[in-house]
Amino acid sequence: MGKRWVMEMSPHEARRFKLRRHNSRPKTRLDNLPEDVIQKILSRLPLKEVVQISTLSSGWRHVWRYHPDLIFSVEKLFDGKDKGDQEFVTSVNDILKDHYCTVVNKFKVNYGLSEEHGDDLDEWLRFSVLSKAKNVVLDLRPPPKCPDNVYNFPLHLFDDRNSSCVLSLRLVLVCLRPAPNFCGFANLRSLKLHRVYVSKDLHCMLPHCVVLEWLSLTDCFMPSFTMSEPLDHLQYACIQNCSLQSMELHAPNLTVFEYSEQDVPIVLGKFHKLTKAKIEVLSDSDNLDYTFSHLVRAMPNAEEISLRIHIQNEARQFMTDSRCDFINLRYLNIEVLVDGDPGCSSGILRLASLLELTPLLMFNLHVLFNSSLRYNGGGDATKTSGHKLRHLKRVYMSGFADLRGQLELAWYILQHATVLERMVIDPSVKTRFGSHRAVEGGLFQDLLAIYLLLPKFPEVLTVLRAPPPGYR
Numbered sequence: 460m461g462k463r464w465v466m467e468m469s470p471h472e473a474r475r476f477k478l479r480r481h482n483s484r485p486k487t488r489l490d491n492l493p494e495d496v497i498q499k500i501l502s503r504l505p506l507k508e509v510v511q512i513s514t515l516s517s518g519w520r521h522v523w524r525y526h527p528d529l530i531f532s533v534e535k536l537f538d539g540k541d542k543g544d545q546e547f548v549t550s551v552n553d554i555l556k557d558h559y560c561t562v563v564n565k566f567k568v569n570y571g572l573s574e575e576h577g578d579d580l581d582e583w584l585r586f587s588v589l590s591k592a593k594n595v596v597l598d599l600r601p602p603p604k605c606p607d608n609v610y611n612f613p614l615h616l617f618d619d620r621n622s623s624c625v626l627s628l629r630l631v632l633v634c635l636r637p638a639p640n641f642c643g644f645a646n647l648r649s650l651k652l653h654r655v656y657v658s659k660d661l662h663c664m665l666p667h668c669v670v671l672e673w674l675s676l677t678d679c680f681m682p683s684f685t686m687s688e689p690l691d692h693l694q695y696a697c698i699q700n701c702s703l704q705s706m707e708l709h710a711p712n713l714t715v716f717e718y719s720e721q722d723v724p725i726v727l728g729k730f731h732k733l734t735k736a737k738i739e740v741l742s743d744s745d746n747l748d749y750t751f752s753h754l755v756r757a758m759p760n761a762e763e764i765s766l767r768i769h770i771q772n773e774a775r776q777f778m779t780d781s782r783c784d785f786i787n788l789r790y791l792n793i794e795v796l797v798d799g800d801p802g803c804s805s806g807i808l809r810l811a812s813l814l815e816l817t818p819l820l821m822f823n824l825h826v827l828f829n830s831s832l833r834y835n836g837g838g839d840a841t842k843t844s845g846h847k848l849r850h851l852k853r854v855y856m857s858g859f860a861d862l863r864g865q866l867e868l869a870w871y872i873l874q875h876a877t878v879l880e881r882m883v884i885d886p887s888v889k890t891r892f893g894s895h896r897a898v899e900g901g902l903f904q905d906l907l908a909i910y911l912l913l914p915k916f917p918e919v920l921t922v923l924r925a926p927p928p929g930y931r
Contacts (some may be wrong), residue, residue, distance in 0.1 A: 477827040527562065529554070529592075532569035544572065548579050557588050562624075563587065567596035573603035574610050581613050588616050591624040598631040602654070609634045609656060614664075617643040627673075632654050649673040660857040665690065676701055684708070689728065699739075701793060716758070717769075722749045727757035734787075737765045745771035747809060765792040772799030772806040772864060788817040794825045796820035797864075807864030811871050818850040822872075826858030826865065857885040873916055882916075885923045 531551050533541050541547075547570050566587040572580060580597075587595055599610055612633040617625065619642055627649035634656040640663075644650075647668045657679055665671065666688050675697040676684070683705040684698060693710040699719040706720065709728035716730065719739040738754050740746045746769050755764065791813075799806060807826075814822065854872055859865055873882065 466695070526558075527564040529558070529563055530565065530567045530569075532567070543571075544576065547571075548576060551583060552579065555583065557871050558586075559656040560592075561590065563590040563592040565594040565596070565869035566590070567594075567598070569596070569598040569600075570732070571601045572599050572610065575608060577601075577610060580610055581616070584613060584616055593624055594627045595625055595764045597633060600627070600632055600654075602632050611636065612667040613637065614641060614643070619643055622647070627651075629653075632657070633846065635661075637661060639663050642667050644668050645670075647671055651675040652679050653677050655679045655681075660685050662686060718754065722746050722753075725753045727754065731759050731760055733758045734762045735761065736761050736763070737766035740769070742769055745769055745774045745806070747774070751813070755785075760787045761785065762787050763790040764788060765794075767794045769796045769798070770806045770809075772797060772801060774799075774806045774809065785817045789820045791817065791819055792823040792825075797826055797828045798816070801863060804864035804867045808871070809870055811868055814848055814851065814872070815846045819848070820850055821853045821855075822851060824857070824868075826856075828858060832858045846875065848872065849878065850881045851876040852878055854879070854882040857887060858885070859884050859886045873920070879919055881921065882919055883921045883923065887923070 479728060512599065531547075531554075533547070536547065536550050551568070566583075568580075568583060569647065584595075584597070596822040597612070610633050612630060612635050614635065614637060620641040623646055625644060625647055628644070628647060629649075629651040631653045632655070635652070636658045637660075644664070644667060648670055648675070650665075650668065650671060652675065656663075660681065662682050662685050665674075665686055668690075670692050671690055672692050673695045674693060675695075676691075677697065677699045681701050684701070684703055685705065685707045686709060687707060689709040689711060691710075691712060693713055693802045695715045696708065696710060696713055697717040698706070698708075699717065701720065703720050703723055705724045706727040710729065712729065713733050715735045716733055717737045719740060722740050722742045722744075736755070736758055738750060740750050740754075742749075750766060750768050755761075755766075758764070784909055793810070795807075797807065810824070851872065854869075854876070856869060859869075869882070869884065872879070
């Protein structure tokens with residue numbers, strides 16, 4: 460009868476009936492949920508929102524004290540309005556005083572404090588140790604007015620078992636002084652240091668990071684980086700602008716390597732699993748040989764390599780004692796600063812020898828040249844070996860100027876790349892400041908007409924008269 464009665468109701472009466480049934484169902488209130496479920500729900504919200512929600516119910520008054528992510532910054536504490544050092548320190552102290560030392564997932568301080576606040580910073584980091592924080596971030600930017608006031612990071616708090624829970628550590632603008640007997644961070648997987656003052660070296664610290672997978676050292680101040688013991692689990696390493704005087708790294712399982720330093724003495728173990736590398740050698744002299752004999756040589760199985768190097772036009776030899784085949788290299792991107800006599804071609808033509816060592820599919824060459832260089836004819840022609848390039852399919856050459864070596868290299872590729880599908884010649888110049896300018900004058904066009912614009916290559920060669928659309 461009940462079902463038939465419902466079926467006989469008008470549509471309007473049926474909607475009212477369903478609405479009454481829906482409203483009569485028992486409601487589940489959040490404060491009736493088990494405490495562990497409430498904590499799990501609230502743990503997904505920012506700490507500031509959890510504090511606000513805790514005022515809605517007397518049963519939730521203290522639930523924020525169990526929040527697993529403690530992130531202290533101007534944005535999180537004061538909605539982006541900086542209220543000064545003292546207010547920031549007081550706010551953090553008040554929160555930590557009432558927070559229960561349960562397991563913390565992330566502990567982060569992002570504020571410009573210095574050694575003047577060393578006692579408070581020490582206590583905060585001691586709290587992170589006691590609460591078994593897994594991810595610790597201490598970013599003390601902006602820097603103090605006096606460099607001597609940089610905060611000394613208390614490594615002793617993380618010694619031995621105290622740091623066994625730390626999985627990642629990121630430090631910015633601190634001073635790090637590893638002691639010879641330091642033996643912490645046994646489970647550390649990621650270490651990122653930015654603008655960190657490192658006394659002596661990290662060789663006292665890193666050997667104990669036996670499961671380290673990610674290492675980033677950028678804009679740090681450290682005299683050397685010496686790791687004679689292998690970091691067997693390291694997969695990513697980035698070392699840039701640290702003013703190193705020497706470098707040694709052994710990481711047999713490294714897959715990605717980014718490096719930007721001066722041409723200093725360097726020892727690298729073979730990176731047999733490395734697939735991608737980005738290398739910049741900061742030097743005012745020719746460093747092509749150094750780059751390959753000391754750096755690229757350690758990456759025999761790399762698939763993609765990006766280089767930023769310096770070439771002297773007059774240089775004539777290339778890797779006489781360190782020639783090796785890069786059997787897996789498929790993509791090579793070179794940004795080169797050219798100096799010297801523009802009538803000499805031997806410096807840039809050394810890249811032809813490099814192409815013969817690799818089964819390249821794509822080759823990009825971006826030339827940054829001294830504006831005073833201009834080829835006026837003459838100069839000795841340099842011969843290449845004439846080996847066939849049996850894999851090279853695509854070539855892009857930008858910054859094409861009145862440099863003899865560029866023209867001869869392009870001509871060499873067109874003659875010897877047996878499967879070449881496309882070569883793009885771009886006269887625009889990408890300077891270090893990102894601007895562009897096209898080569899002016901009739902000499903450039905005349906040389907192209909003589910060397911390149913031949914009926915033999917109409918479907919392969921493209922010459923751009925201006926920067927390509929959308930190129931920035």
